Amino acid sequence: MQRAAEINLSTWRESRRLVHVNANWFAAAFAGCAVFSAAFASWLPLQLSIVSLFLFAGPHNWFEFRYFLSRLPLRFGRSRPFFLIAFSGIGLLTTAYLALPLLYNLSFWPNGDWSIPLAIWNTVMLLWIAVLAQLRGKQKRTRYWSLAFPVAFLLVSLNWMGPQLFSLLIVYVHPLIALWFLDRHLRRIRPEWLTTYRRGLCILPVLLLGMFWQLNTPTPIADDNGLFWRITQHAGAELLPNVSSRVLVSVHVFLEMLHYGVWIAALTMIGGANRFWDVKSIPLARHERGFPRLIGTMLVGGVLAVVLLWVGFAVDYSATRDLYFSFAMAHVLAEAPFLMRML
């Protein structure tokens, strides 16, 4: 056995120094990307919104899908109820979300309040998340998970006070969930970077405050054509008339850029997913009792869907944009169960 006094500390110190250097480079790259995105989103918000959606919307969904596949266990075992409720919830809620435009036009809502179906959808979504949290809590043996229902009921109550505002909140919170995924991923793969990453996150409120301070002018953004109007409405210009539409669009584009960056670049490059084209890098396909053909087919189908989305954007950007945001609800919902599995 080697004695403690004989261990060469210089090697250990060198490795610690390299870890710090790498973490600092990572933090610098993260901060640099955030500052660049904020500057660009403030300068050309509408243009960047159009270009970033065209370039990254499809690919980021593919990378997210691939990431979720890599987190799926080969056998569900005791987690079977969790995954059954998760997948059925994603399917049903996405279908109901696609049907919302039809439900708006039905005449049986009290006082013609068409926001009621939206409030019902938000309620079902929140209760679905609460049930998933309850099921996850049974496996984690910590009592904090049982707070899921009180918190969910509180959020449902807020949702009924302003369903449209609550939906707008989802639009702004969803991009930030990617940062939470990155946090949990780093904790598993690069725990030595975690502190630096969390310190790096402090730059986000500073950037957001700076954007608000610089862009909150009385002059609204020029939404004089159908596409620009759609973008400002999506960012909440009609729901928040006292906030400059320039701020809303810029902040939304900035957060979306971070979201795309995390899913396409950060989570792919950190922790072994850099050979993303290799199906065997996914445990579900690599295992001897796995499903390599099925996984391969699903990933190829995903690539085709991305190409189809690009073609759609090229032919009719506005219509494809509307269609994309309707179907994209599925990936927003899918993040909830997979994030819970990582907590």
Added chain:
Amino acid sequence: MRKCFAAAFLLSVFAMALTTFADVARPNPSKEAKVVMHSGLEIVPDAQAFEARLEIPQDMWKQMHAGLIEGPGNTTLAQRIARSSPRTVLAGTFLFLSFAFAGVWLARSKQRNQRIAAALALGVAIVGAGTIIASANAGPPGYLRWQGLPSALTEGRTTRGGVDIAIVPEGSTIKLIVPIKRVTRTPGEE
């Protein structure tokens, strides 16, 4: 433990009172005038002017115009909640359920930090609900700002205060109604 149950009971009663209070019918709004927005008004005596002039900022004019065509953005959150009874009832019910479940969780929790977390969550819920209810009554009544208008006009000083901009169906002139209330002062008060 008894204190926890008492606190949970009180919170539940408070939540039920909120729900009940929230569903009390509001007085019928005036059918003659429709308030499209609330803004500030500044009355400036000008010795050089020959004609009274009403200056409206361009953005405000757009908001007034938007108010006429019933855009959803020109109503406050409190107004939107108050105008939809089913939504108000459901919001109150779920708020009550939230308090009730959190209260039970608090009563059953044994560790100190769990109690602190639950107390914080309940505190946030109460403050949030209180803020929404109180926001309609925030600040002193508007008429107080107009009390000094007669003397200010006499002395040539500017007076500022809030104003509700209402669109009335009849009439051919713009009318400014200024609330001047008699304030009884106690002896010795200046």
